[in-house]
Amino acid sequence: MMSILLLLVGIISQSGAILDANYYEKTCPQAENIINQAVRKAAANDPKVPARILRMFFHDCFIRGCDASVLLDSTANNKAEKDGPPNLSLAAFYVIDAAKKNLEESCPRTVSCADVLAIAARDVVVLSGGPKWNVAKGRKDGRISTANDTVNLPAPSFNTTQLIQSFSQRGLSAKDLVALSGGHTLGFSHCSSFESRLRNFSSAHDSDPTLDPQFAAALKSRCPKPNSDRNAGQFLDSTSSVFDNDYYRRIVAGKGVFGSDQSLMADYRTRWIVEAFARDRGLFFWEFAASMVRLGNVGVVEDGEVRTNCRVVN
Incomplete structure (x- = not known):
C-alpha cells in the first residue's frame, strides 16, 4: 500500500470555511478510529462497500457541496437527493449510520455527518490498497436535500x-x-x-x-x-x-x-x-x-448543524 500524507493543518475551503486536520483533537480524539472500525467491519462483510462509500462521497460533494445532504431521507413534504434518479443505485448508507451511532455514544453532538463521510471515503480507498491522506475536518451538515438537484450530477454519457x-x-x-x-x-x-x-x-x-x-x-x-x-x-x-x-x-x-x-x-x-x-x-x-482534498473542500457549510442522526435534520 502506498501512503501519501498531505500534511494540512488548516486549509480554506472553496466556500471560505476553515477546515483543520486536527479539528477533533480535543473534542473527539478517537473519531477517526471509530469511523475506521465501522468501515472495516462493513467491508469485511460486503466487498462492495468501498466502491459504494466512495461514490456516495462524490455524489454528496457534487450537489450543494460536501454537506451530507445525500444522507438525508425523504419526508412527506420533500423528496431528497438519495431518491433522485442518479442516486437510486447508491447503497451502504448503513455504514455511515453505524459510525455515527458509535460517535454519538463517545462524543455526542460533536462530529458532523459530512466529516464522517469524508473520512470514510478516505478509509475505503486505503483499505483497497490506495493512497492515504489527512482529511481536513470541521464541515457542518446541511439542512436542504432535494431530488431535483441531482440533475446536476455528471452523467456517464457526458463528453x-x-x-x-x-x-x-x-x-x-x-x-x-x-x-x-x-x-x-x-x-x-x-x-x-x-x-x-x-x-x-x-x-x-x-x-x-x-x-x-x-x-x-x-x-x-x-x-x-x-x-x-x-x-x-x-x-x-x-x-x-x-x-x-x-x-x-x-x-x-x-x-x-x-x-x-x-x-x-x-x-x-x-x-x-x-x-x-x-x-x-x-x-x-x-x-x-x-x-x-480539493473535492472535500467544495461548498463546505459554515452555518449548518451537527446532526445526531445522519438521515434527518435536528
Missing part, C-alpha cells in the same frame, strides 16, 4: 467538454477530473448506464467506434437485448476490488465502460493525463489524494 465544465463549476480542474475519475477503479455499472454505446450507436456504427471491438462484443454478451437481469453489468476495471491504475490502462486500450471515461482519451486536454496515470501508479495515487 470531456461537459465534464470539464461540470468540474470547473465546483472549482476543480481538468487534472482533478481525470484523477477523480480514477475512483472508477473500484466501480461497477449496470447495463443501463452504457448500453447505448453497444447497439444502434449511429448511422455509420452499430457500436461506439472508440470501444475496442472485442470488448464491445463482450459487453453485448453481458447486456443482451432483451435483458431480463436487472443486475447485469460490468466492472469498470479488471481489478475491481483493488485501488490501482488499471482503469487508465483500460481507457488507453479502448476498454472504458462509460462513454465519459473513454472520452478522456479522445480529448487532447485530458489524454496526456490519462496516459501519464496509466504509466505511473505512484503519480496517480499522489494526484488522486490531492484531488480528494
Whole structure:
C-alpha cells in the first residue's frame, strides 16, 4: 500500500470555511478510529462497500457541496437527493449510520455527518490498497436535500467538454477530473448506464467506434437485448476490488465502460493525463489524494448543524 500524507493543518475551503486536520483533537480524539472500525467491519462483510462509500462521497460533494445532504431521507413534504434518479443505485448508507451511532455514544453532538463521510471515503480507498491522506475536518451538515438537484450530477454519457465544465463549476480542474475519475477503479455499472454505446450507436456504427471491438462484443454478451437481469453489468476495471491504475490502462486500450471515461482519451486536454496515470501508479495515487482534498473542500457549510442522526435534520 502506498501512503501519501498531505500534511494540512488548516486549509480554506472553496466556500471560505476553515477546515483543520486536527479539528477533533480535543473534542473527539478517537473519531477517526471509530469511523475506521465501522468501515472495516462493513467491508469485511460486503466487498462492495468501498466502491459504494466512495461514490456516495462524490455524489454528496457534487450537489450543494460536501454537506451530507445525500444522507438525508425523504419526508412527506420533500423528496431528497438519495431518491433522485442518479442516486437510486447508491447503497451502504448503513455504514455511515453505524459510525455515527458509535460517535454519538463517545462524543455526542460533536462530529458532523459530512466529516464522517469524508473520512470514510478516505478509509475505503486505503483499505483497497490506495493512497492515504489527512482529511481536513470541521464541515457542518446541511439542512436542504432535494431530488431535483441531482440533475446536476455528471452523467456517464457526458463528453470531456461537459465534464470539464461540470468540474470547473465546483472549482476543480481538468487534472482533478481525470484523477477523480480514477475512483472508477473500484466501480461497477449496470447495463443501463452504457448500453447505448453497444447497439444502434449511429448511422455509420452499430457500436461506439472508440470501444475496442472485442470488448464491445463482450459487453453485448453481458447486456443482451432483451435483458431480463436487472443486475447485469460490468466492472469498470479488471481489478475491481483493488485501488490501482488499471482503469487508465483500460481507457488507453479502448476498454472504458462509460462513454465519459473513454472520452478522456479522445480529448487532447485530458489524454496526456490519462496516459501519464496509466504509466505511473505512484503519480496517480499522489494526484488522486490531492484531488480528494480539493473535492472535500467544495461548498463546505459554515452555518449548518451537527446532526445526531445522519438521515434527518435536528
